[in-house]
Amino acid sequence: xxxxxxxxxxxxxxxxxxxxxxxxxxxxxxxxxxxxxxxxxxxxxxxxxxxxxxxxxxxxxxxxxxxxxxxxxxxxxxxxxxxxxxxxxxxxxxxxxxxxxxxxxxxxxxxxxxxxxxxxxxxxxxxxxxxxxxxxxxxxxxxxxxxxxxxxxxxxxxxxxxxxxxxxxxxxxxxxxxxxxxxxxxxxxxxxxxxxxxxxxxxxxxxxxxxxxxxxxxxxxxxxxxxxxxxxxxxxxxxxxxxxxxxxxxxxxxxxxxxxxx
Amino acid sequence: xxxxxxxxxxxxxxxxxxxxxxxxxxxxxxxxxxxxxxxxxxxxxxxxxxxxxxxxxxxxxxxxxxxxxxxxxxxxxxxxxxxxxxxxxxxxxxxxxxxxxxxxxxxxxxxxxxxxxxxxxxxxxxxxxxxxxxxxxxxxxxxxxxxxxxxxxxxxxxxxxxxxxxxxxxxxxxxxxxxxxxxxxxxxxxxxxxxxxxxxxxxxxxxxxxxxxxxxxxxxxxxxxxxxxxxxxxxxxxxxxxxxxxxxxxxxxxxxx
Amino acid sequence: xxxxxxxxxxxxxxxxxxxxxxxxxxxxxxxxxxxxxxxxxxxxxxxxxxxxxxxxxxxxxxxxxxxxxxxxxxxxxxxxxxxxxxxxxxxxxxxxxxxxxxxxxxxxxxxxxxxxxxxxxxxxxxxxxxxxxxxxxxxxxxxxxxxxxxxxxxxxxxxxxxxxxxxxxxxxxxxxxxxxxxxxxxxxxxxxxxxxxxxxxxxxxxxxxxxxxxx
Numbered sequence: 001x002x003x004x005x006x007x008x009x010x011x012x013x014x015x016x017x018x019x020x021x022x023x024x025x026x027x028x029x030x031x032x033x034x035x036x037x038x039x040x041x042x043x044x045x046x047x048x049x050x051x052x053x054x055x056x057x058x059x060x061x062x063x064x065x066x067x068x069x070x071x072x073x074x075x076x077x078x079x080x081x082x083x084x085x086x087x088x089x090x091x092x093x094x095x096x097x098x099x100x101x102x103x104x105x106x107x108x109x110x111x112x113x114x115x116x117x118x119x120x121x122x123x124x125x126x127x128x129x130x131x132x133x134x135x136x137x138x139x140x141x142x143x144x145x146x147x148x149x150x151x152x153x154x155x156x157x158x159x160x161x162x163x164x165x166x167x168x169x170x171x172x173x174x175x176x177x178x179x180x181x182x183x184x185x186x187x188x189x190x191x192x193x194x195x196x197x198x199x200x201x202x203x204x205x206x207x208x209x210x211x212x213x214x215x216x217x218x219x220x221x222x223x224x225x226x227x228x229x230x231x232x233x234x235x236x237x238x239x240x241x242x243x244x245x246x247x248x249x250x251x252x253x254x255x256x257x258x259x260x261x262x
Numbered sequence: 263x264x265x266x267x268x269x270x271x272x273x274x275x276x277x278x279x280x281x282x283x284x285x286x287x288x289x290x291x292x293x294x295x296x297x298x299x300x301x302x303x304x305x306x307x308x309x310x311x312x313x314x315x316x317x318x319x320x321x322x323x324x325x326x327x328x329x330x331x332x333x334x335x336x337x338x339x340x341x342x343x344x345x346x347x348x349x350x351x352x353x354x355x356x357x358x359x360x361x362x363x364x365x366x367x368x369x370x371x372x373x374x375x376x377x378x379x380x381x382x383x384x385x386x387x388x389x390x391x392x393x394x395x396x397x398x399x400x401x402x403x404x405x406x407x408x409x410x411x412x413x414x415x416x417x418x419x420x421x422x423x424x425x426x427x428x429x430x431x432x433x434x435x436x437x438x439x440x441x442x443x444x445x446x447x448x449x450x451x452x453x454x455x456x457x458x459x460x461x462x463x464x465x466x467x468x469x470x471x472x473x474x475x476x477x478x479x480x481x482x483x484x485x486x487x488x489x490x491x492x493x494x495x496x497x498x499x500x501x502x503x504x505x506x507x508x509x510x511x512x513x514x515x516x517x518x519x
Numbered sequence: 520x521x522x523x524x525x526x527x528x529x530x531x532x533x534x535x536x537x538x539x540x541x542x543x544x545x546x547x548x549x550x551x552x553x554x555x556x557x558x559x560x561x562x563x564x565x566x567x568x569x570x571x572x573x574x575x576x577x578x579x580x581x582x583x584x585x586x587x588x589x590x591x592x593x594x595x596x597x598x599x600x601x602x603x604x605x606x607x608x609x610x611x612x613x614x615x616x617x618x619x620x621x622x623x624x625x626x627x628x629x630x631x632x633x634x635x636x637x638x639x640x641x642x643x644x645x646x647x648x649x650x651x652x653x654x655x656x657x658x659x660x661x662x663x664x665x666x667x668x669x670x671x672x673x674x675x676x677x678x679x680x681x682x683x684x685x686x687x688x689x690x691x692x693x694x695x696x697x698x699x700x701x702x703x704x705x706x707x708x709x710x711x712x713x714x715x716x717x718x719x720x721x722x723x724x725x726x727x728x729x730x731x732x733x734x
């Protein structure tokens with residue numbers, strides 16, 4: 001009997017949760033304002049843009065988004081997920097938007113939309129200090145074992161330009177869930193070269209030690225954008241407006257000074 | 263002559279290609295104590311289990327107090343089994359319950375008796391089989407003979423119209439057989455209607471008023487114990503009974519030193 | 520330094536426990552129902568249950584977790600926590616089905632026969648005679664499954680649920696001290712699993728049947 005009761009109880013709980021669907025607002029932005037909260041996805045393992053310090057989420061993207069939400073007049077709810085699930089998360093509506101050091105890419109554009117750029121990022125190639133090879137141009141990476149974070153634009157660049165064209169064997173490209181994992185393997189010598197965004201590379205070089213950046217410049221990256229659902233013009237317009245405001249006010253420059261220029 | 267308590271007509275049971283028994287008919291009257299004997303594997307246990315519908319006979323009919331229990335529209339199986347008590351060779355007490363709870367559970371959960379009333383009745387039955395002082399023990403803490411006596415009390419508590427015993431002492435150590443047989447003899451004397459499958463010839467001669475010899479799935483002979491022991495119609499009957507009696511006698515001689 | 524690590528990662532314990540406390544009972548309810556269907560349900564039902572068991576246990580739990588997660592969250596609007604926990608519960612149900620089925624079978628058909636002989640219906644027999652014995656028997660292997668679900672709860676990190684493992688990953692990414700971060704997480708899991716096992720041992724002791732011939 002007790003078992004039956006429990007089963008029914010569980011069923012009722014599930015049904016209750018299911019029925020808690022909100023009323024249909026006009027569009028996504030309306031829905032967010034109505035709910036009073038925006039759910040933003042990020043992968044808080046990417047210093048200096050989003051990471052955890054003293055139990056709090058901190059970083060360039062974190063502070064930027066916090067300010068944006070404030071100006072939108074809604075509360076900010078962070079949803080932390082592995083980087084490669086974020087795009088899917090926006091697609092499926094699990095999160096309203098995502099800020100996580102996203103570069104614009106055509107592939108991503110097919111399934112989501114982007115705000116205007118809030119920052120310009122360079123790419124970087126990092127090696128260990130004891131590296132004895134030559135590295136003058138990005139294509140030199142083809143001669144070594146290269147590590148990269150999975151699902152990033154760098155991942156795309158290496159795959160399309162070096163592996164698919166045959167310049168580099170597939171087996172020499174190592175993909176990782178997080179960029180700090182790449183750096184650790186770089187330091188231990190399991191790989192020779194790391195390709196990533198420039199600012200995180202500098203953070204890792206400083207924090208880990210024993211590494212150095214051998215090349216940086218705009219290759220795949222360039223602009224950082226916030227990701228919003230495909231076709232969501234209202235949300236994009238709202239965020240674009242605020243980003244422009246923050247740029248004009250010098251807020252973004254302050255963030256750069258705080259997190260990046262070191 | 264009032265109607266018989268239990269009647270079976272043309273019961274047949276096969277298992278694949280094997281015929282366990284064929285066309286068995288018998289009738290059990292009130293206060294009868296019937297003993298069924300025969301070589302092992304002649305379907306005696308299966309027959310008993312068919313009588314209380316635990317096993318379904320392939321064909322044939324069974325009546326309990328005039329109601330055909332093999333007809334599902336006349337009475338539900340579970341209901342019928344409340345009125346037929348069964349005692350198994352392996353006792354089959356419920357391991358997670360004390361002796362008292364074993365006897366009580368049929369009363370509270372099947373007969374829906376209030377707890378106090380059930381407890382009193384259960385204590386009575388345990389008293390009847392001489393185990394009132396073991397009421398709080400678990401089956402694992404009881405000897406084989408004690409377990410079987412609790413099993414008998416459990417069956418009796420349901421106040422059945424007839425009690426079926428399936429080789430009740432076959433799994434017991436020799437020293438423990440006596441206490442169980444004593445209970446059974448007492449029951450017979452008190453007028454309980456009983457059908458007993460056993461090898462215990464002493465029991466048969468003392469309290470049975472009818473005896474059935476089964477072999478190869480058929481009833482070979484039927485009559486009073488005296489009939490079968492002194493004036494058997496078939497040589498086979500004589501052979502079997504005297505062999506058993508010889509073993510029994512030898513056993514008795516061994517026990518008596 | 521270790522204290523900071525510990526405090527941040529340990530804060531995920533509540534989530535880890537919450538996931539486990541949704542998944543495990545759900546798995547039990549489903550597993551028990553299906554185990555009974557398997558043993559007592561007749562030919563067709565038995566085959567269906569066998570299929571379910573083979574299918575669900577035939578792939579790595581994390582794979583099944585993802586598949587179920589996307590099925591569940593695709594059709595109903597649940598948070599990752601609920602979708603993930605429910606999915607984990609369904610995964611566990613197949614293993615619990617086998618554990619409970621084994622326990623029910625070891626109680627044996629004879630106990631059922633004896634129960635029916637005093638006029639109990641099959642349902643009553645299952646409820647009052649078979650299950651009380653079977654569930655006691657199932658505690659040791661079930662305790663093992665409980666530990667597994669507790670540890671597998673870490674898999675929901677991939678769905679965005681901030682439990683112990685995810686927090687360890689974040690710390691590792693910030694401090695580049697993977698051994699400290701993951702070591703602390705491991706220590707916390709160890710404490711949880713150890714405690715759970717002790718608890719279930721205690722339950723097993725308290726509910727033990729004295730001198731049980733079935734062991």
